Amino acid sequence: MMSSIFDHTLASAREALRSRKISAVELVDAHIDAIERLDDGLNSFITRTPEQARLAAKEADALLAKGEGGSLCGLPIGIKDLFATEGVRTTAASKILGNFVPPYESTVTANLKRDGAISLGKLNLDEFAMGSTNLTSAFGGVENPWKRRDSDAKLVPGGSSGGSAAAVAAGLVLGATGTDTGGSIRQPAAFCGIAGIKPTYGRCSRFGTIAFASSLDQAGPMARTLQDCAILLESMAGFDPKDSTSVNRPVPHYEAALGRGVKGLKVGIPKEYRIDGLPAEIEAIWQQGINxxxxxxxxxxxxxxxxxxxxxxxxxxxxLAEASSNLARYDGVRFGERVSGASLDALYEATRAAGFGDEVKRRILLGTYVLSSGYYDAYYLRAQKVRTLLQRDFLKAYETVDVILAPTAPSGAFAWDEKPTDPVQVYLNDVFTVPASMAGVPALSVPAGLDGRGVPLGLQLIGRFFDEETLLAAGSVLEQAASFTHRPTIHAGVSA
Amino acid sequence: MSLDAKTVAKMARLARVGLSDEQVHTYQKEMQGIIGWVDQLNEVDVTDVPPMIGTGLAQPRLRDDQVTDGNCRDEVLSNAPDREGPFYTVPKVVE
Incomplete structure (x- = not known):
């Protein structure tokens, strides 16, 4: 088989650029072309920025020709449309921010730019990152590039970083940023057969990332391999004085951890993750990972x-409590869409009624309820206490083990029309990813195999605070053993 | 705990989200289901357990009392849905 430009990983493209086997212009043009060919269907991008990308590619080639350029010089990536990008529309997949053009840049995207990465545009997501299907976007749902062997039904890419996962899996970009509040990097990574890392809370700055639940939100990389994720994370991470929850400690050379191996490493298998009704295929892939x-x-x-x-x-x-508070800022006065009203309150109510989708409204209402007078102690305070217990569970486990292995999600990707109508059933998608988010510990998902219908399944590793390196070492062992080389039905390298 | 339509309407009012009567009815059913599900937290013994506020990893820090940002009025105003000169506009609040 002839090798194609779309066979490159981020790491191999980096080498090809440095050795001048390909130019940044060629690489970027090929990916822009792939987006034009495939993304009207997939809908993984909300905003495409080909002109800026082509200009940046020329500049990258000039640097590379001189043997200069940062660690990501000339590499085409995508940015989840939750990161503020200066001069480029940033919507959070919500109507209320439909025309918002930030006058500033998020720290994470500024770091990637500093190192020479080239953004091809802003990637679709669930509205305000609230969802596990990417079907709540005001800009339409995203199609998972994978299909079941026996059916042409559109599958969900997972969420909330569904556009990021779909674009990476389909070969439209070499890597992407995601954000993970309760599983929003790991679950879509698993659904789309790619790798994704939710770093320790505080590892990547939240400055300029549109807030959903501030005590949980954490940015991280999504790419086809863990090496690619390691390269991206090293650029994205780091202390930022503009984020009061950013932690000031050095960023390791993550790539170096990939080859460490797991000899002598203690891997915990949590018995509580063997939930009732866990599909046999998920159980089997978990056992495979253990072996x-x-x-x-x-x-x-x-x-x-x-x-x-x-x-x-x-x-x-x-x-939901944090979301209701964070989303109070969308009032139609200082930025975002406005719907006029006779009074200030009428303006607020009309603006927010028209600007937010159903899922976001439901979450704001519930968040308001659990924080309201008379219910605060029963719900919010109790939940925060339970959160302490969840964190203690992990800290206790890490007295005896170095890393924890679990499935990423309780199923593979399901079809658009199989999304349950009961919100609680949708929430259950996050059952394996939420505990690490609550504790603030890092976790990753790596593709481990296909289910009986040909849809990818992921395995999750959960680590100690700031020990992303052990996650990468163990994840790399899983990645090599799984040798996941399957490709989705819809892929840039498949000629039409 | 039961969550009636009146409570949903009150939350919508507090959150300044305009809802039709029909929407209040739909949200009431969904929210009741979710609240019924989270009530399982009452099974957990939280005696003497402190609430977790953040992860406790970042230490509160001080910085020099200096202006590090600002002087960007036009940028701040650049996304205003309606403005008059350097002002945001709102409906008349005081008669």
Missing amino acids: WLKEAGAEVVDISLPHTKYGLPAYYIAA
Whole structure:
């Protein structure tokens, strides 16, 4: 088979650019062309920025020709449309920010730009990152480039970073930024057969990332391999005085951790993650992961995270409370869409009625309820106490194990029309990802295989605070053992 | 705990989200379902457990009392849906 420009990973493209086997202009043009060919269908981009990208590619080639340029010089990526990008429309996939053009740049995207990455545009997501399907976007749902073997039904890419996952999986970009509040990087990564890392809370700056639930939101990389994720994370991470929750500690050379292996590493298997009704295929891929780590020399230990069951309900209270507060700023006065009213209150009510979608409104109303007088102690305060218990579960587990292995999601990608109508059923998608978010510990998802219908499944590793390196070492072992080389039906490298 | 339509309407009012009667009815059913589901948290013994406020990883820090940003009035105003000169406009608030 002839090799194509779309066979490149971010890492191999970086080498090809540095050795001048390809130019940044060629690489960027090929990806812009792929977006034009495929994305009217996939809908992974909300805003495309080909002109800016072509200009940046020329500048990158000039630097590369001199042997200069940062660690990501000339590499085409996509940015989740939750990161403010100076001069480029930033919508959070909401009507209320439909024409918002930030006059400033988020720290994470500024870091990627500093290192020479080239953005091809802003990627679709669930409105304000609220969802697990990418169907709540005001700019339309995203199609997962994967299809079941036996059907042409459109599958969801997962969410909220569904546009990021779909664009990476389809080969439209070499990597993308995501954000993860309760699983929004890991679950779509698993659904689309790519890798994604939710770093430790405080590792990447939240400055300029549109807030959903501030005590949980964390930016991270999504790409086809863990090496690519490591390269991106090293650029994205770092202390930022503009974020009071940013932690000031050095950023390691993450790529170096990939080859460490797992000999002697203790891997915990939490018994509470064996939930009732877990599909046999998920159980099987989890067991496969256990065997792979054992064969590579890890010691597997059964552990207990006793409050796991309460992770989801506590998460929804905490996240919705913070969301209702964060989204109070969208009032139609200082920025965003406005719907006029006879009084100031009427203006607010009309603006927010027209500007927010159903899922966002429901979350604002519930968040308002759990914070309201008379219910605060019963709901919000209790949820915060349960959150302490969830974090203690992890801290206790890490006294005996180095890393925890679990499935990423309780199923593979499902079809658009199979999305449950009961919100609680939708929330259950996040059952395995939410506990790490609540504790603030880092976690990643890596593609591990296909289910019986040909749809990817992911495995999740959860680590100690700021120990993304051990996650990468163990994840790399899984990645190599799985040797996941399958490609989705819709891919830039497949000629029409 | 039961969450009636009156409470949903009150939350919508507090959150300044305009809802039709029909929407109040729909949200009431959904919110009741979600609240019924989160009530399982009452099973957890939280005696003497402090609430978790953030992850506790970032230490509060001080910086020099200096202006580090600002002087960007036009940028700040650049996304205003309606303005008069350097002012945002709103409906008349005081008669």
